[in-house]
Amino acid sequence: MEIKLTELEVASPSVKQAARNVALALKQTPEYRLLESAAAALNADTEAQQAIEAYRAKQQSLQMMLQLNAVSQEERMELNRLYQAFALRKSVQEYALAEAAFRTLCQAAGDYLSNRIGFDFAATVSSGCC
Known part of the structure; x- marks a missing residue:
């Protein structure tokens, strides 16, 4: 039986904390709040x-x-x-716009991280929103 671990699971505590910090920072953005609001409106529609x-x-x-x-x-x-x-439907269109704005933000964050760490961050991520 082969056990596969994600890169984050085997990363050092400082890398894990840095990933948590990035996620927290993204979660505090207007784009994320708009996405959450749009998702709630769509789910309620x-x-x-x-x-x-x-x-x-x-x-x-x-x-x-x-x-x-x-x-x-x-x-x-x-x-x-x-x-x-x-x-x-208005709720669908608003969700699509909010999702696109958040995706753009995630891509920009990925590009920033790539420049800071010296390799293509997005190429090392197999899935996710970005």
Whole structure:
């Protein structure tokens, strides 16, 4: 049995603390607060939640046909209509904008860290928001 540890798990205590400090600093930004607020508004938007569920249900029902590119024009139009019913909601658009702003901030922080430590920080991270 092979045990895999993330780089942070095997990092020195000072590296772990530095990572916590960066995360805390990002969490205190207006971009993060806006993202949290937008996420709460989206989660509270029952019409948006119903709209995305209707879209996902339709998409799932057509999944095999979509993969085969065998969906009728009418079904594609219905799928698009259901998606638009979700995507055009104010809460969805505000969340998308807030997420993009926070992603940009994370990328800038990653670039800053890369310059400070002398190697490409983003290349060492396998997943995350940035």
